[in-house]
Amino acid sequence: MRLDALIFGGGAAGLWLLDRLSRDGHHVLLLESRALGSGQTVASQGIIHGGLKYTLSGLLTKSAKNIREMPNVWRDSLLGKSTPNLTRTRVRSDCCYLWQTDSITSRAGMIGARLGLRVKPETISTDERPDALNGVYGTVARLPEQVISPQSFIQDLANQYRDRILKIDADNGLEFDLDSPGEVKAVRLTSPTDGSTLEFHPRQVIFTAGGGNARLRKRVGLSADVMQRRPLHMVVVRGNLPELNGHCLDGAKTRVTITSQMDSQGRMVWQVGGQVAEDGVKLDPGALTEHAWGELLSVLPGVDLRDTEWTTYSTDRAEGATANGSRPESIQVLCAGNVTTGWPTKLVLAPVLANEIASRATSPYVSAPFDTTPFADWPRPSVATLPWEEASCHWWKLGEAPALPRRKAA
Numbered sequence: 437m438r439l440d441a442l443i444f445g446g447g448a449a450g451l452w453l454l455d456r457l458s459r460d461g462h463h464v465l466l467l468e469s470r471a472l473g474s475g476q477t478v479a480s481q482g483i484i485h486g487g488l489k490y491t492l493s494g495l496l497t498k499s500a501k502n503i504r505e506m507p508n509v510w511r512d513s514l515l516g517k518s519t520p521n522l523t524r525t526r527v528r529s530d531c532c533y534l535w536q537t538d539s540i541t542s543r544a545g546m547i548g549a550r551l552g553l554r555v556k557p558e559t560i561s562t563d564e565r566p567d568a569l570n571g572v573y574g575t576v577a578r579l580p581e582q583v584i585s586p587q588s589f590i591q592d593l594a595n596q597y598r599d600r601i602l603k604i605d606a607d608n609g610l611e612f613d614l615d616s617p618g619e620v621k622a623v624r625l626t627s628p629t630d631g632s633t634l635e636f637h638p639r640q641v642i643f644t645a646g647g648g649n650a651r652l653r654k655r656v657g658l659s660a661d662v663m664q665r666r667p668l669h670m671v672v673v674r675g676n677l678p679e680l681n682g683h684c685l686d687g688a689k690t691r692v693t694i695t696s697q698m699d700s701q702g703r704m705v706w707q708v709g710g711q712v713a714e715d716g717v718k719l720d721p722g723a724l725t726e727h728a729w730g731e732l733l734s735v736l737p738g739v740d741l742r743d744t745e746w747t748t749y750s751t752d753r754a755e756g757a758t759a760n761g762s763r764p765e766s767i768q769v770l771c772a773g774n775v776t777t778g779w780p781t782k783l784v785l786a787p788v789l790a791n792e793i794a795s796r797a798t799s800p801y802v803s804a805p806f807d808t809t810p811f812a813d814w815p816r817p818s819v820a821t822l823p824w825e826e827a828s829c830h831w832w833k834l835g836e837a838p839a840l841p842r843r844k845a846a
């Protein structure tokens with residue numbers, strides 16, 4: 437079967453692109469080897485950044501410039517005013533809070549305003565503070581950056597494009613037929629359930645498989661060392677906690693970033709990232725719990741952590757490689773032959789990556805609607821489980837962390 441495009445990987449990047457190319461009239465399919473959003477998207481904190489984090493050095497960095505339009509782009513989609521339609525994606529919070537022991541308005545506020553960010557922090561009065569920040573000494577600001585549930589975002593797009601998303605066995609059920617390195621003539625699939633086969637002749641092959649991009653590139657004869665991984669060891673706390681979404685700043689660094697959501701048992705769950713998760717890369721789960729506990733006690737003196745339960749998970753940010761291994765300033769796109777490889781670098785930049793790849797695509801080869809009945813019975817992937825809801829997840833009380841190896845997010 438002829439296709440305009442075949443996308444590998446159904447995280448934020450691949451699914452946003454699938455929506456875009458489908459709307460542009462392309463005959464396009466997405467192939468997923470595990471569960472949709474595995475690796476990074478479902479494990480992420482879901483903050484729709486507007487760039488403030490990247491201006492704390494006082495410079496309008498390229499990252500901040502690239503990101504500053506994103507809160508409006510996402511807000512419109514979440515409201516159903518633009519595409520993709522994300523009205524079924526859960527918005528966990530309409531804003532984030534910023535706090536620091538010294539005055540953040542003098543720093544973050546002034547910088548955000550001077551540098552022309554679209555979302556800027558506003559100092560709030562003591563009465564307006566969320567409960568979690570009651571004991572904080574110093575100013576607290578509200579930043580209109582939304583926080584979404586990344587899992588519901590993936591589910592939302594998966595529901596809309598179910599007929600165009602296929603589950604594959606990337607190890608035993610996928611073969612590339614190459615004309616030359618980076619020039620894919622055909623892709624052959626063997627069904628992971630009943631052994632039936634499909635053969636596609638795509639004009640364009642697109643890898644948006646996050647950390648899986650390196651391996652896919654190798655398989656089509658392209659170099660794999662164009663990708664870097666930056667690890668994080670995240671902390672998760674649950675119990676009778678107040679809701680909190682925000683960042684505690686320490687100079688130009690984010691000391692902790694906390695996002696909240698309820699679990700199915702009605703317990704509040706905090707995902708704790710920021711510098712704590714960077715520090716955690718060198719620590720085992722028990723040592724990281726102690727470190728994170730100390731950090732939370734100092735930055736949130738009013739929160740009672742005594743009856744809480746803790747766990748951790750490790751995951752890598754997968755990105756296009758930079759010369760010194762630091763975070764790329766924006767999306768990364770590489771083209772060779774008929775193969776495009778893309779990393780969004782941030783969840784919020786998925787729309788930028790989709791625009792970039794779609795703008796390079798040639799027009800669809802036929803204008804007839806895409807008939808998806810030939811693969812109506814092909815297996816479909818599920819959506820990834822939250823890292824703290826996986827069967828392998830252990831929880832412990834403070835001071836009782838068992839000696840456990842680090843656990844990778846699915």
Ligand SMILES: Cc1cc2nc3c(=O)[nH]c(=O)nc-3n(C[C@H](O)[C@H](O)[C@H](O)COP(=O)(O)OP(=O)(O)OC[C@H]3O[C@@H](n4cnc5c(N)ncnc54)[C@H](O)[C@@H]3O)c2cc1C
Binds near residue numbers: 471472652779782
């Ligand atoms: C802990 C953490 C917190 C974060 N928080 C934020 C945040 O708050 N805001 C923000 O903007 N960004 C955040 N990010 C960054 C953001 O999550 C990522 O930039 C983004 O999710 C990457 O999306 P992706 O689709 O490229 O990759 P992924 O989400 O990793 O998806 C890749 C998909 O490809 C599939 N795949 C892999 N190999 C193959 C193959 N061979 N064939 C087919 N499919 C394959 C995988 O199973 C997966 O479904 C965070 C990242 C992490 C790790």
